Amino acid sequence: MKPLLVRLLQDGPVITDGAWGTELQARGLAIGDFPDVWNLSHPDRVTEVARAYVEAGSQIILTNTFGANRIRMADHGAPEQVAEINRRGAQLSIQAAGNRASVFASIGPTGKLLMAHEVTLDEVRAAFVEQAQALAQGGAHGLVIETMSDLDEAKAALDAAQRTGLPVVVCMVFDAGREKDRTMTGATPEQVARELTGAGADVIGANCGLGIEGYVPVCRRLKAATDLPIWIKANAGLPTLVGGNVVYQTTPDQFASHVPALIEAGASFIGGCCGTNPSFIRAVRDVRGPLPSAERLIARSTRGEPGHPAT
Amino acid sequence: MQEYKALHDAILSGDAATARAVTEKALAASADPLRLVNDLMVPAMDEVGRRFECNEYFVPELLISARAMKAALELIRPLLIARGDEPAGRVAIGTVKGDLHDIGKNLVAAMLEGGGFEVIDLGVNVSPEQFVKAVREGKANVVAMSALLTTTMPAMKTTIEALEQAGLREKVKVLIGGAPITQKYAEEIGADGYSDNAPAAVSLAKKQLALGA
Numbered sequence: 001m002k003p004l005l006v007r008l009l010q011d012g013p014v015i016t017d018g019a020w021g022t023e024l025q026a027r028g029l030a031i032g033d034f035p036d037v038w039n040l041s042h043p044d045r046v047t048e049v050a051r052a053y054v055e056a057g058s059q060i061i062l063t064n065t066f067g068a069n070r071i072r073m074a075d076h077g078a079p080e081q082v083a084e085i086n087r088r089g090a091q092l093s094i095q096a097a098g099n100r101a102s103v104f105a106s107i108g109p110t111g112k113l114l115m116a117h118e119v120t121l122d123e124v125r126a127a128f129v130e131q132a133q134a135l136a137q138g139g140a141h142g143l144v145i146e147t148m149s150d151l152d153e154a155k156a157a158l159d160a161a162q163r164t165g166l167p168v169v170v171c172m173v174f175d176a177g178r179e180k181d182r183t184m185t186g187a188t189p190e191q192v193a194r195e196l197t198g199a200g201a202d203v204i205g206a207n208c209g210l211g212i213e214g215y216v217p218v219c220r221r222l223k224a225a226t227d228l229p230i231w232i233k234a235n236a237g238l239p240t241l242v243g244g245n246v247v248y249q250t251t252p253d254q255f256a257s258h259v260p261a262l263i264e265a266g267a268s269f270i271g272g273c274c275g276t277n278p279s280f281i282r283a284v285r286d287v288r289g290p291l292p293s294a295e296r297l298i299a300r301s302t303r304g305e306p307g308h309p310a311t
Numbered sequence: 312m313q314e315y316k317a318l319h320d321a322i323l324s325g326d327a328a329t330a331r332a333v334t335e336k337a338l339a340a341s342a343d344p345l346r347l348v349n350d351l352m353v354p355a356m357d358e359v360g361r362r363f364e365c366n367e368y369f370v371p372e373l374l375i376s377a378r379a380m381k382a383a384l385e386l387i388r389p390l391l392i393a394r395g396d397e398p399a400g401r402v403a404i405g406t407v408k409g410d411l412h413d414i415g416k417n418l419v420a421a422m423l424e425g426g427g428f429e430v431i432d433l434g435v436n437v438s439p440e441q442f443v444k445a446v447r448e449g450k451a452n453v454v455a456m457s458a459l460l461t462t463t464m465p466a467m468k469t470t471i472e473a474l475e476q477a478g479l480r481e482k483v484k485v486l487i488g489g490a491p492i493t494q495k496y497a498e499e500i501g502a503d504g505y506s507d508n509a510p511a512a513v514s515l516a517k518k519q520l521a522l523g524a
Contacts, residue, residue: 021462031462032409032436075411075435113414115371175490177366186369239461239491241499246461246491274461274491 001229002167002202004141008059008102009229013263015288016060016104016233016271017053018280024049024064034076036068039088046089050096056278057285060269061101062144065089065135066108070127071119075111083134090138104169105140107131107157108147115185121156128160136164144169146207146233147273149184151192155199162200169231169269170196171205174218180210181218189218193225205231208273210238211250212258216265223266232267236275248275252283259287312350315342318383322355322425325375327382334383344390347383348427356380356425360510370418373509377421384424398429400520403445404455405437407466412459415489418509419455426513428453439466439473446479453516456502458489467492468500484519488512 001009008014024035027045038046046064053061067073068085078085086105093103110127112118132143143161145168148154154170161168172192176182181189189206196204204226206218212234223230236250255272262270270288272280315337321329337347359376362368368376391398402423406416413435420430431449433441437456445451454474458464467487474480484503487496497505503519506512 025462111412111414113374113417116374116417176369178364179366182366182369184370186366186371238493239464240493241464241496246464248461 004102005167005202005229009268013267013288014059014269015057015281015285016231016269017058017062018233018272018276018278019274020049020062020064020066020106022275023052023277034067034073034078036065036073036085036089037076037078037081039064039068039085039092040081043088043092046092047096050093052278053281054096054098054101056281058271058281059101060104060142060271061093061097063089063093063103063105063135063140065131066106066146067111069107069110069131071110071112071123072108082130086131086134087138090135090140094139102141103139104142104144104167105135105138107135107143107145107161109149109153114150114152121152124153125156125160128157129163132157132161132164136166140166142167142169142202144171144231146171148172151183151185151187151195154196158196158199158201167202169203169205170201171207171231171233173208174206174215175209180214181221189221190225193222193228197226197228201228203229203231203269205233205267205269207231207233208235211235212237212255212262212272216258216261219262219267220265229268230266231269232262233271233273235273236280239275250275252276252280255280256283256287259284263288312342312346315347315351318347319351319355322352322376322379322383323358325372325379327375327379330379331382331386334386338386338390344387345396347387348391352380352383352425353427356422356510356513359425360513363508363510370509373418374421377418377425380425381421384427399427399522400453400516401429401431401449401451402453402455402516403431403433403442403449403451404457405433405442406435406457406459407463407470408436408438409466410458410460410463411435412457412489415459415509416455416457419457419488419512422509422513423455423516426517428513428516439470442470443473443477443479446474446483447477451483452520453484453486455486455488455512455516457487458492461491464489464491464496467502471501484516486512486515486519 145157215234236248239246318333486504487502504515506515
């Protein structure tokens, strides 16, 4: 296991962050606008979101770079800005994190289907190489490939991300099939675990989906099929319309009430996806219990335990 | 028709080349094009839908079967049109305004075509006005809307309102779908139907137009 992961995991489950898009919208991002572009146009607001998660207790925060790959950005007319958006995205989260959190930079899907021949595997891999390199240049401590529906695309992204030498998390969406426990292409948690472990991921997991409850059994099945740590970031259920506004009905406390089950099922990294915000992270943190104090961490690192980078 | 059962099997296994070859052979031997559709192709797509329901087929299998169906239909449809047979219905489909996600929309469009519908694909980021125009000028009798984002879902309601204002709401059935959409949301905004998967969208469209599934 990579040293950073050893260090993060030695005190039990690690708290990650929640949704970014809706947080940016709350700060003025127009509906339908591409959030990632804000890394260049509104860096202060992006940093605010990152800081809100650090203050809520996130030990790992992500970056505002989910959609910043060349293929997806071509639809938004800014492919030439890809590298800069990613570099800045990583830098903004690093700034907000200070020495209080690690930054795992977000890599989302291209939005095109390999199996429909809308894009080639080479194009997909090249787009992810470009993004991963820029995120590494921006100083990211790790990379998170997330919201993947197709194992082939996920593995292309993993291949690209591994070239940076950073720890790589790969997580997929399980929301298809009769039991809603398959990926869009029909892969089971066991298949996903086997293939991503075999391909050399450092952490595997599940994100987005239909809600946190459904991810407890998915987490258990992933865990049973791999030796790698498991990463879970679930949605706050499905949204409903209230007075013309889209609202997620799951409250932070309801969300957090499933966290013990998730830990029991083997989750090592826990956070939220669509519909969650810093209040959800605070609630998860309260359930997770107190974190080790900074003094203890420092004392331990001076004893030279394995996995502590020389700082 | 049983001599052309290979057409049924080619669609079921997603073999477009064979589907096309068998169709060519059948048409050259003067087989009735409508019977090819009704006796072989539609049952094949029904079986594809059934296998999807049973977790035997997933999105990749749906896509290749829909493509095989389309390959055969491309040969058959001109013959049907020439003799005045109408399609099962005309669907104006698109991802709503502000939303650029098209995986689900494309899949539903392919399945609808496979189900014998004529599909007017309006693409992504489709404004209410564009949907209205497709109904008025394209003579669509079904409007199918897709949204992946919770932030763009409300555009479905706006589109329904635009159809009402244009006096076209009664002329069309409105179907909606997408990751954040629910049956409850469909009811709240006054859509005629919701489906959480592509094969079910085809039976839903047929049911709404009272065509029988």
